Amino acid sequence: MRAPLAAILPALLLAATPGLAQLVPDPGKPPPADSTGPRPVPAPRAPSPAPAPAPAPRPQATGPDGKPPPLYDMPDPAPRRPGPPSRPGPDARAQPVPPGGPSGKPPPLDPRNAPPPNTREVSSGTGFVITERQALTNDHVVRDCRQMRARTPDGRDIVATVRQRDSRRDLAILDLAQAAGPPLAFRAEPEIRRGESVVTYGFPLAGMLSSGPTLTTGDISALAGLADNRAHYQISAPVQPGNSGGPLLDLSGNVVGIITSKLNAQRVAQRTGDIPQNVNFAVKAEEALAFLRENSIRPRMAPSTAPRTAAEVGEAVHPSVLFLRCLG
Numbered sequence: 001m002r003a004p005l006a007a008i009l010p011a012l013l014l015a016a017t018p019g020l021a022q023l024v025p026d027p028g029k030p031p032p033a034d035s036t037g038p039r040p041v042p043a044p045r046a047p048s049p050a051p052a053p054a055p056a057p058r059p060q061a062t063g064p065d066g067k068p069p070p071l072y073d074m075p076d077p078a079p080r081r082p083g084p085p086s087r088p089g090p091d092a093r094a095q096p097v098p099p100g101g102p103s104g105k106p107p108p109l110d111p112r113n114a115p116p117p118n119t120r121e122v123s124s125g126t127g128f129v130i131t132e133r134q135a136l137t138n139d140h141v142v143r144d145c146r147q148m149r150a151r152t153p154d155g156r157d158i159v160a161t162v163r164q165r166d167s168r169r170d171l172a173i174l175d176l177a178q179a180a181g182p183p184l185a186f187r188a189e190p191e192i193r194r195g196e197s198v199v200t201y202g203f204p205l206a207g208m209l210s211s212g213p214t215l216t217t218g219d220i221s222a223l224a225g226l227a228d229n230r231a232h233y234q235i236s237a238p239v240q241p242g243n244s245g246g247p248l249l250d251l252s253g254n255v256v257g258i259i260t261s262k263l264n265a266q267r268v269a270q271r272t273g274d275i276p277q278n279v280n281f282a283v284k285a286e287e288a289l290a291f292l293r294e295n296s297i298r299p300r301m302a303p304s305t306a307p308r309t310a311a312e313v314g315e316a317v318h319p320s321v322l323f324l325r326c327l328g
Contacts, residue, residue, distance in 0.1 A: 119146060119147060119327040119328065120327065120328060121325050121326070121327055121328075122144075122145070122326050122327070122328040123141070123145075123325075123326040124203065124206045124207075124242055124323065124324060124325050124326065125137055125138065125141035125202075125203070125242060125243075125244045125245045125246075125324045125326070126141075126201075126202035126203050126242065126243060126244065126245045126246035126259070126321065126322065126323065126324060127141070127150065127160075127174060127245045127246070127321075127322045127324045128184050128245075128246065128247045128255070128317070128320050128321050128322060129176075129180050129181045129182065129183045129184060129320040129321075129322065130173075130183050130184065130292065130297065130299045130300075131183055131297060131299070132179050132183065133175060133176045133177075133178070133179055133180070134163070134173060134174065134175055134176060134297065135150060135160065135173075135174040135176060135180065135322055136171065136172070136173060136174070136245070136258065136288060136292070137171075137172050137174060137244070137245030137258075137324060138170050138171065138172065138244045138245040138258065138259075138260055138283075139165045139166060139167050139169070139170045139171055139172045140170060140244065141172065141244050141245045141324060141326065142162050142165065142172045142174070142324075142326065143165075143167075144326075144328065145162075145326035145327060145328060146327055146328050147159070147327040148160040148161065148162065148174060148324060148325070148326060148327070149324070149325045149327065150174065150176060150180060150322040150323070150324055150325075151322060151323040151324075151325070152180050152181060152322060153181070153213075153318055153319055153321070156178065156180075158176050158177050158178050158180055159176075159177040160174040160175065160176055160177070160324070161174065161175045161177075162174060162175075163175045163295070164291075164295050166291050169231065169283060169287050169288075169291055170260050170261075170283060171258065171283060171287070171288060171291050172245075173291075173292070173295060173297070174324075180320075180322060181319040181320045181322075182319055182320050183299065183300050183320065184247060184253075184254075184255050184300070184317060184320045185253075185254050185255065185299075185300040185301060185302035186254060186255045186256075186285050186288070186289060186299055186300065186301050186302070187250055187252070187254035187255065187256050187285060187301075187302070187303075187304050188254075188301040188302055188303050188304075189303050189304070190303075190304070192220055192223070192233070192250075192256055193220070194220055194221070194222065194223060195219055195220060196219065196220045196250065197217065197218075197219055197250070197251055197307075197310075198217070198218055198219065198220060198235055198237055198248055198249060198250060198251075198256065198257075199215060199216070199217055199237070199248075199249045199250075199251070199310050199313045199314065200215070200216045200217075200218075200235075200237045200238075200239060200243060200246055200247070200248055200249070200259055201213055201214075201215050201246055201247060201249065201313075201314055201317055201318070201321050202214065202239075202242065202243040202244075202245070202246030202247075202259065202321065203242045203243070203246075203323045204239065204240035204241060204242040204243045205240050205241055205242050206242050206323065209240075213314075213318065213321060213323075214243075215310060215311075215313075215314040216237045216238045216239070217237055217310045218235050218236035218237025218238065218278065218280075219235065219236050219237075220233055220234075220235060221233075221234040221235055221236050221278075221279075222234035225281045226263070226281065229281075231283060231284055231287050232260065232281045232282060232283060232284065233248070233256075233257050233281065233282045233284055234279060234280070234281055235248065235257075235280050235281065235282055236278040236279075236280070237278075237280065238278065238280070239259050239262055239280045240262075243259045244259055244260060244261075245258060245259065245324065246258070246259045246321065247259075247317065247321065248282040249313055249317060250304050250307075251304075251307035251308055251309075251310070251313060252302075252303075252304035252305060252306065252307060252308065252313075253308065253312075253313045253316045253317055254302050254304050255285055255288075256282075256284075256285050257282030257283055257284055257285055257288075258282055258283040258285075258288055259280070259281075259282050260281055260282055260283050261280070261281045262279065262280040262281065263276050263279035263280065263281075265277075265279075
């Protein structure tokens with residue numbers, strides 16, 4: 001194992017300093033006499049100051065039970081970020097509304113669909129349509145919400161009601177007041193392999209980044225998640241707060257997972273001294289299918305055959321992905 005650079009560097013500088021001092025003449029002194037004449041006796045050197053002691057390592061924070069904090073983050077709450085404004089402010093001027101689509105922002109919500117009085121938007125996430133009037137998302141997206149709203153790609157704001165939750169799987173089923181879009185199909189076959197290309201589609205950092213959906217690409221890095229969790233995939237596709245509950249798609253556009261969390265890079269760096277990159281997690285589709293069937297829901301299934309480009313996958317799934325707002 002290599003010694004830390006901070007410990008090695010002072011030693012290297014101390015070892016190199018005398019040699020360098022002998023090679024570089026002092027501009028305030030006359031040049032040395034010729035080698036045939038007597039040489040002046042050099043003045044004694046002042047001792048070099050001792051290096052400052054290294055700062056003591058910062059104690060690592062621990063929880064009330066003495067255990068270190070978890071290595072992963074749920075992407076949405078903490079801190080909870082507001083979503084895109086649901087209605088313009090009093091000084092806003094009317095602007096022409098472009099049609100919604102994958103390449104443009106969705107139209108603003110009708111002011112009549114603003115949140116009810118005495119409610120506020122406390123967090124946001126992503127969901128996707130699984131039947132004509134039902135959607136799937138993460139349990140932590142809907143947790144502690146008094147009301148839920150789902151915004152469709154064409155700008156409609158639909159009341160969503162939590163039908164069933166599963167905190168162990170981190171999944172939740174929403175009943176929608178209106179038809180929201182075409183249901184996405186889950187991958188029937190073949191089985192997922194390490195290294196397969198995947199696509200995410202959702203609404204990360206709503207209110208900070210684009211108010212429209214964001215597409216990212218990556219691979220299936222491992223067939224298990226944190227601490228060998230067999231209910232999760234590890235993926236390299238970047239995810240941010242707000243991606244939670246969104247679909248993880250293969251290149252045929254079929255659902256192979258549901259985005260759920262990411263590794264807490266800061267905590268890992270505190271423990272190991274290294275910053276992990278592109279370590280994110282998704283609930284496996286087989287877990288979602290079991291949850292849906294337990295609640296008498298039969299989602300669409302389709303084999304994954306002909307691959308498409310990531311852009312084509314995004315265009316195909318765009319009408320089925322919802323921006324979710326948690327109202328408290």
